[in-house]
Amino acid sequence: MGLNRPITIGRIDYANAWPLFHFSEEKLPEERFTIVRRVPSLLNQAMRNGELDVTAMAAFAYGQHADNYLLLPDLSVSAKGRVNSILLFLKAPLEEVLKGTIAVTNTSATSINLLKIIMGMYYQANPAYVTMEPELDSMLEQADAALIIGDPAIKASWQAEGLTVIDLGQLWRDWTGYGMTFALVAVRKEIAELDPESIAQVLEALTYSKARSLREPQVLVDKACAELGGTSDYWSRYFRELHHDFGAAEQTGLSLYFEYAYKLGLLDHQVNMRFFDVRSVLQVNE
Numbered sequence: 001m002g003l004n005r006p007i008t009i010g011r012i013d014y015a016n017a018w019p020l021f022h023f024s025e026e027k028l029p030e031e032r033f034t035i036v037r038r039v040p041s042l043l044n045q046a047m048r049n050g051e052l053d054v055t056a057m058a059a060f061a062y063g064q065h066a067d068n069y070l071l072l073p074d075l076s077v078s079a080k081g082r083v084n085s086i087l088l089f090l091k092a093p094l095e096e097v098l099k100g101t102i103a104v105t106n107t108s109a110t111s112i113n114l115l116k117i118i119m120g121m122y123y124q125a126n127p128a129y130v131t132m133e134p135e136l137d138s139m140l141e142q143a144d145a146a147l148i149i150g151d152p153a154i155k156a157s158w159q160a161e162g163l164t165v166i167d168l169g170q171l172w173r174d175w176t177g178y179g180m181t182f183a184l185v186a187v188r189k190e191i192a193e194l195d196p197e198s199i200a201q202v203l204e205a206l207t208y209s210k211a212r213s214l215r216e217p218q219v220l221v222d223k224a225c226a227e228l229g230g231t232s233d234y235w236s237r238y239f240r241e242l243h244h245d246f247g248a249a250e251q252t253g254l255s256l257y258f259e260y261a262y263k264l265g266l267l268d269h270q271v272n273m274r275f276f277d278v279r280s281v282l283q284v285n286e
């Protein structure tokens, strides 16, 4: 069994995914694993095209094609409340934005649809949407508000003086009482069948990185200050408020999101989450 080529792994190219990946690379030897870094929307697309074998991907994109994938258990990018990097910047008063135009980043899938759910079901509004590069000034030249995610959202929040900023993780929490899961880690079913040992190794490496990031948070904080700017306090809080588990509570919150997305016609089917079962690998090896 196994593939006669390296396993290709997709890594979200934002700080929110560092806890899953930063310490994983030492456990994934280069001759067997290739890591590709991209923004979420490009990873979603590459996974759909079969260019990636296993990837961190937008939870919404997983939901669109869940039948083709298995989730690696207990891995995600989630927030219980405030997420700090999924932000709606309002140039106009909220009442105008609800009737106006919102520019949305071209890097997202989950958050754009979360915004549509919030607009449709929470505010009972139907604004127009225009997709753009995540650049605050040019977005706000063309629209009444701008949705930006990931590192560009963080940087924009540092220069958003005079703008109202809504954190979609916090709004979801206040509205539903649940946390929100923005990204998951999925493997193509075909690859899980052909090479379960390698996928078990990826799962182990990411799980190790997640645990070590909790033990040694300062490593990521220092890296973020050096590469992205900002203060140590900012990044300590950022990594503390995100979390990377996908247990029963996160699954319930995400199921509600999928249900609302289905109700609004953003998804054309209901989503059954299915997991890669590492025990099947252990049994094969016994």
Ligand SMILES: C=C(O[C@@H]1C=C(C(=O)O)C=C[C@H]1O)C(=O)O
Pocket: 012, 014, 016, 017, 040, 041, 057, 058, 059, 077, 083, 085, 086, 107, 108, 109, 110, 111, 112, 149, 150, 151, 182, 183
């Ligand atoms: C927490 C975040 O979650 C991200 C949001 C995504 C989306 O909206 O599609 C996809 C992957 C996640 O990394 C973030 O971007 O800051």
